[in-house]
Amino acid sequence: MGIFDFFKKTDKVGKDSAIDSKELVQGSKKDASAGKEVVTKLSFHPEWNVPQEQQYVFRFLANELEPLKPNQLSLAAISIEEDARNGAWHVKAFFRSSLPQPIELGDIELILLDKDEKRLASKAFNFKELGQIPAESARPWVFTFDKNSIDAEEVPEEGWKIAFNLISLRGHQLDLDDTWKKQLPQEQQDALEKIVKDLPKLGKKEVNFTGLQAKLQDDKSLHASVFIRNGNDKAINLEQLPLEIIDANGKMIAKGSFKLDPVLTVQPNSTKPWTFIFPAELVNAEDADFSRWTARVVQ
Template sequence: MFFTGKKKNRGKESIISSEELLDEKIVSENENDEVKTELSILPDWLDSDEQEYVLRFLNNENKPLKPNQVSLSGIELNTDDEGNLIVTAFVRSSLNKAIQFDSVPIVLIGPDGERIASKVFDLSEIEELPPRSSRPWHFIFSPHEIYTTSIPQDGWQLAFELKKEHSLDLASSWEQSLPEEEKEKLKNLVSSLQPPKPGEVNFMGLQAIHKETGDLHITLLIRNGSDKNINIESLPLIIEDASGDIIASGGFKLEDFEVKANTSKPWTFIFPGALVQKEQPDFSTWKAYPPQQG
């Protein structure tokens, strides 16, 4: 079924402190000690003795952990006929006591740091992890939890994602009027993008429509990288097309417009035809920004 005849782990290892993940720490240990983790396999998890042999070999290839650490060490990834991404990894603990997991957000990261997939997993299914042990497990991402069709076979890693994931924030009017399919597309887009830097607020263009009336409808994603909600009362905007020409500029008054912490919020801004400075703008690429960011 998997990893038969494998000679090396295809993924990297990500390590986190047990105190940060589980609020578990044994303070008496020397932090410089090295802890080897023994293989621990759940009953009926394997198809053959050969697979157990391969897993023991691969587990021995893992480097020792330091005390008070938990890690995810990637073995391999595969896709099934339904488009699910199956990532196999060792869940490792260097603690001298057994530990139990709950629901944990986990992200699959590519060789260049790109987000490939993310999901909140119920790791209670792994059952109690013995002291100083390493347990293989399948992490299954369904198609809507995957952000790219380019799946690397090597150099990827699974990682615990403790910080709240940057998410979509929809205004109530959008929540009520937008079809569920479009909401899902926006959620996947926001999840697939590199989040704004801490404290940063930026704008991403989603759609530009030049109406027959001459009006210009610009839909933006307002991205809040701050850990605080922000309120925007007014927003001056400049629109440039693919030629670098300024095709419209104007200011917008916003009422009770809030972008929650660590979220992105879509909104449509309408420039009246009188403010549009180019009859046939090239929207093959374009950008929108406040004047001070030009």
């Protein structure tokens, strides 16, 4: 099936998902006519040889597009066609730019959301395949989501949209609780940000606990500060956490279960530092070696 076979006369333009271009394009020039709406012009990939009848279909769809604000990038949904052979979803959409200059993009993760903003699918696409996008233009494209990238059981009804995954775009960040922000000087907050930036990259759905600092107190209790790392693009909520601390020799130094009230929330694609206090009766720190240690969730 060729790309033109996906677009039909019965297609209609659905929801539009627009973002400021600075989210994706470094150093993009600002349009002087800041308040003026931009009507995007239809643009075909330079390698396409579009039959006359198909041009009519594309022009009809392009005429349905709403104007954009200056300096925006947008994905305008058209329709989804499920592949009966492998369960993939072929998502038809316009990629649009209201920038005053041409752009060419790289790898970008896209998500499909239903009418209630529930995620249906997510996948990274190489936008270089779309070619250079002229200034103030709209280019039709088919984004194919493989079956293993789809979380839903069936193709959504009306109201769905295709969007840029901004959580993925902004990179992994430090999620510092307000209590920590109040207690730590800016210099220490900056140091934590640098540590988080230098940590190994997480998997997309990985949750990881990494030791930050462990201190034995005079009362024999153990204060263990841990990085709770969330690789998901959704927040996680921790209510009960069974945790053990293992020293450099593999010896269990402390073990306890913590009830978190209020619930501890770690934002999407973020790392939150938190301190867990093990009372003396839960600590066995004799000959402990904290030159390297691990925080481990007890299964």
